[in-house]
Amino acid sequence: MSAQSRRRTLRAVAPVAGLLAAGLLVWQGSYAAFSATTDNAGNSWAAGxxxxxxxxxxxxxxxxxxxxxxxxxxxxxxxxxxxxxxxxxxxxxxxxxxxxxxxxxxxxxxxxxxxxxxxxxxxxxxxxxxxxxxxxxxxxxxxxxxxxxxxxxxxxxxxxxxxxxxxxxxxxxxxxxxxxxxxxxxxxxxxxxxxxxx
Amino acid sequence: MDIDTDPATCSDSAQQAAYSRVRLAGGLVGRMWLWFLAGCLVITLVPVLFGWRPYLIESGSMEPRIHVGDVVIASPEQDPQALLGRVAVFTDPDRPDRNKTHRVIEAADDGRLVTKGDANPTPDSQHVAVSDVHGLGRLLVGFVGLPVVWLQSGQWLWLVLFLVSIALSVRWVSRDHEDEQDDAPGDPPTDRMLSAQAAPTRSGLDIAASRPIPLARASHRHRWAWRIGYAVALAAALLLPTSTAAFSATTRSTGNSWSVPNYDYTNEVKALGPYLYWKLDETGTGTTAATDSSGNGRPGEYNGSITKGITGALVTDTPNNAVSLTSANSCINTASSVAATTAxxxxxxxxWFKAPVGYSKGGKLIGFERPRTGVAAPSVGQYDRMLYLDGNARLRFGVYNGGYQLISTAGGWDDNAWHLAVGTMNSAGMALYVDGVRVGTNSNNAAESNTSGWWRAGCGNLAGWASGWSGPNAPPADATPTNYTFQGGLDEAAVWTKALTASEVAFLYFTR
CATH class of the missing domain: 2.60.40 (Immunoglobulin-like)
Structure with missing residues (x-):
């Protein structure tokens, strides 16, 4: 692979990586925050x-x-x-x-x-x-x-x-x-x- | 602003290669950062197309899961079952102009939802109506709203750093973009080279000046597109509905109580140590004795025409009996068995007395008198320390102290309702109370002394007491002894050999 095509690949991958990171952030945050469990009750307030x-x-x-x-x-x-x-x-x-x-x-x-x-x-x-x-x-x-x-x-x-x-x-x-x-x-x-x- | 490199630098010198790698790295970082931000923004804004709405979180009571600056994207949902245990966005019952994002922990009996911030020790004090729920949290876009929070809270340093990061990224990307043009396959080596070659044929302009122009234009357009895009996105972000996840806590002091028992008027009169206490509860025409409830053995006797057993003044008393004096010679005198006492x-x-509507005969409610029964002129008899009504049914309290010492109410009491009349005198003076309220005082503190006699209720001599009398039936001169019977209802007659205090009198009325 030439240096030119490697650079091209990297440049093409960069936006995908950024978007993936955004998606991952959203997916993980959403999963943690909106799961139906209520196991949080009562014990996390110490940090409140x-x-x-x-x-x-x-x-x-x-x-x-x-x-x-x-x-x-x-x-x-x-x-x-x-x-x-x-x-x-x-x-x-x-x-x-x-x-x-x-x-x-x-x-x-x-x-x-x-x-x-x-x-x-x-x-x-x-x-x-x-x-x-x-x-x-x-x-x-x-x-x-x-x-x-x-x-x-x-x-x-x-x-x-x-x-x-x-x-x-x-x-x-x-x-x-x-x-x-x-x-x-x-x-x-x-x-x-x-x-x-x- | 781009570095105008000499065509010679297109050669692969080692120094140039290192420089190019740095530019490449900058371009990659910039691209990732910008695409990351763009992705976040798109994820935040695109769900609006499906009717979902984003809410910027402004405070941190849903920590550690939802932070300040996060954007919660909520889908419309008002089914309590679907909301249970989940994070909902709703109108804050405490501050109806704001939204709140908290977890629904249970449905209250009234159908409202009990909510709680994950980081709060106690549930929210106000329950939420299902109709106030805007949506159920579906997506959480972490931190994307932080720039807005920084802007709103004036955290300028962070805001500036954020903007600088965007500017730097744009700059790095646009620089790297030049190299990208070089790397494009099948293209001439570079635009720059092309212009350098073509320039002489295209125009007579100075090569050095004309060469960068197309590139500079492209990169300007590029940058301006980014800038406008971000300005629009930021403006959109600023319009995000916000939602607090307010920290809250409560503490309570419960079960406070203040109790007033069912006081008993009779017991309270007794507790105040009366000299005599005729409850006038007797019934039956043959009954002549009025029991003394003071425990001091000073009964009265019913004389003349008296209706016993009418409904009395004390609704809580059993029996609640009273008497009605029905003729001009009716009276309740101290019984003959009781020795005279010094006034x-x-x-x-x-x-307690009840005067018929329009009552104008006047009459004595209670007083001290000699002789024990009947009336006598002052040359033989004596009478004062008394409560009586005048011709307009005004209540008066009088003692004789070489002169007629009086307190009188302003209006009459002929309303056919029970009222408590109390007169007190001691060294501090005289006071008259109606229904527990003091209605007048008199600084006179002495009455006719060194006389002996008996207490009586419902009748007595008023000759000589014309002073201040209003209405008909004014008393004659004291040489003409005249009996004034109160021809109305009478109940709970009592005498103390001390002056009750205002609060004692008020309390007696309270316990009626």
């Missing part, structure tokens, strides 16, 4: 970029669910209370944390009870040294929390940043002394923090 |  935990108001941090922070019984009008839940964010990209709710009751008691939620960056377990001027996140009836069901209507905008960061949410509830309804009822709420990369 | 300095009087 955002993670949230909460301390369930003074307990130990847990990823999924912490036990109820509030189980208040025998409430009378005029009673009130507050607890702080510390949320831990571990992220390596910019992100935003919002507070959402679920299972918020809609009975007369929930309409009579008030809930004020304040946020302060930092770790203030059991509200110790909670700043005097926190950021107010919510201040209305407990039943009104039902409107914060998802990311788009979630409460607050905590830009946790990268690394391990803490934010403390103080929940102050009250059944005002003038309450005239709600006897024999129970108000409920789940608090959910959601973090999304920004 | 307390601090006290609370409370009773």
């Amino acid at each position: 970029s955002v993670k949230l935990r909460n301390d369930g108001a003074g307990g130990s941090f847990a990823v999924s669910s912490t036990p109820a922070a509030f189980t208040v019984a025998a409430i009378k009008p005029g009673d009130s209370g507050a607890k702080c839940i510390v949320v831990e964010s571990t992220a390596d990209i910019g992100n935003l944390v919002k507070l959402e709710t679920a299972n918020v009751s809609s009975n007369a008691l929930s309409g009579a009870m008030t809930m004020k939620i304040d946020f302060a960056a930092g770790q203030f377990a059991n509200c110790a040294s909670f700043p005097a001027s926190p950021t107010n996140v919510y201040n209305s009836t407990l039943s009104g929390l039902a409107a914060a069901t998802n990311w788009s209507n979630g409460l607050g905008n905590w830009s946790a940043g990268t690394g391990t960061k803490y934010g403390t949410y103080r929940f102050s509830w009250a059944l005002p002394g003038g309450a005239t309804a709600g006897m024999g009822q129970t108000a409920t709420a789940d608090f959910i923090w959601e973090q999304q990369s920004s | 307390p300095a601090a006290f609370t009087v409370a009773a």
Whole structure:
């Protein structure tokens, strides 16, 4: 084979090689990404970029669910209370944390009870040294929390940043002394923090 | 820009051969790179012809399988069974103006799809309606959208390096292209040689100047074709629909609850330690005693015409009975077995009352009085520490302290509904509450003292209490003792020898 024809062959092969490489890339990527298996679940997140935990108001941090922070019984009008839940964010990209709710009751008691939620960056377990001027996140009836069901209507905008960061949410509830309804009822709420990369 | 080689260099000198091999290698690398990119672009864009759509991935929650800058090509698919376990592109329920590419992990009970990013610890909080699914991921073109990502995120260094790689490749290919012309079989050695030979016959132009012209033109056209092609492809790429694969995580505090028990009004009254507590639950015309539920043994007695067993004020109470005083001499007096007591300095009087619509007779709900039954002028008798209605059914709370100390509501209560009236007095002054709400205060903190008497409900002397009276039936002067029976419903009469606080009163009403 002459040098000329070898060069011609090489030049003819080069586009084919490029196209083959493109095809191979696509085929392999597609195979890996779109295979029907779901074996990925749960274990690959360690390499993931955002993670949230909460301390369930003074307990130990847990990823999924912490036990109820509030189980208040025998409430009378005029009673009130507050607890702080510390949320831990571990992220390596910019992100935003919002507070959402679920299972918020809609009975007369929930309409009579008030809930004020304040946020302060930092770790203030059991509200110790909670700043005097926190950021107010919510201040209305407990039943009104039902409107914060998802990311788009979630409460607050905590830009946790990268690394391990803490934010403390103080929940102050009250059944005002003038309450005239709600006897024999129970108000409920789940608090959910959601973090999304920004 | 091409190196204008001398015809003499066509000879196979060793140096020239090495140089030619370098140009060949550059040309091959350039060709492969450009064809690779072109292939990726074609694979990205051609499926559009079949109705599949490409989506540029902008964030990395599907790592390690799908990266930022990858392009997912999705075919239309809205069958939940086909989507299960697969990667789908859908409208982000959290941000409806964006698409999201995540894996469908299950179908929720409501038929919506539960989705999750492979790199996320928890499923997405919002489920996806099947109708919001744009497609099922079919092809993944790795990294092809990176230049767009770099452009959007301002990673100029990478973008410039990428563009330089294309420019270099184009340059290498076009240089090598010259050699390719030389190598073409059956052709004259080179265009250049040909022009060099033909030039004298073709034109009188200077050979050196004219020789490269056809080549330069060809390579210009070539380069411009590449440039335009890439510009078009890049523009097309910029129009790619984007899809985030947002990182997300959640944590929850569940099962929070606040409970208010079913408080019992009777128990709460008792817990506040009343001096006497007539629930007025008795029934039967023959019954004359009104039980004292305070535990202090201070019963009342039903006098005059009284209907017992009407429906009372406490819906949760069993029995929920009350009485209705039906004539001008009806009354519930302290029983004769109970000794007179010194009028307390601090006290609370409370009773539920129900006045018929248009009620204008006035009347006493509860008060302290001597004698035990009937009425007497102040020269003999004494009466204050009382709740009563005036001719417009306004509620009043009054004590006598050398003068008539009063608190009155602004409007009447003749609405045929049960209301809780509470009057309190101690050293801090007087307060009147209706239905648990304080409606007025008076700084007077003393009442008629050093007198003894009995509590009574539903009737009593009001002579002399014309001050501030509104409506008909105003009381006469105090020399003319006149009994005012409240001719309406009465329930849960109670007396404390202390002033209840506002929150205690509010709570009592709350537990009704």
